[in-house]
Amino acid sequence: MNDKRARVKFKKVVSEQFPVKPKRGGGLIKIEAWENENSEIVKYSMAYINHQIFSGDNGRVIGYDNTHSFHHRHYFGEISEVYDFVCYENLLERFEKEIKEFIK
Template sequence: MGKKQPKKITKSAALQKVVDERFQRKGGGILRREVWRNASGQVVAYNLAYINTRLCGVDNGRILGYDNNHGHHHRHFRGAVEDVEFTSYEDIETRFQEECYAIWQEE
């Protein structure tokens, strides 16, 4: 028996994109945030990314990212991808922000 595949999250007309932000960092790079909610107001899809092609030559320059595309919650870090435990979108957003700040301190 094969492993049960997670349900793919699609961004259909029933979803509303509530966040679509792109910020240029003074120190270089781009912060990208996209968030979709369903009719009940629940976050059902998200894409958070810190992109800096000068510092990362893989994964389209994505140094750090979190998203739930492809039917599962996962983290991108300098080309590596790993599944993450999902408790809430707010927890993922907080983790993303804390990791971005730590990376910027190293830069």
């Protein structure tokens, strides 16, 4: 008997990468999001990557995602749960404000 589990397919709706010029701090901003059949964001990842600032966590200085079934923040290798998650758009705004600490 073949026991194949039905896999839910999500559609990638955001796939952006923004290189940061060296004079502004360098690195890369990477944002991805997937939605379900109801056009709801169900999976996301946003990160500021800069190996010159932090070499751990694949260079991720700061970021947010919801892998491992919970919303969490990466900050210099430390992971903490985002308890006040409201929606993807709200978290994206927070991320954009926070990366200004590193991008001049």
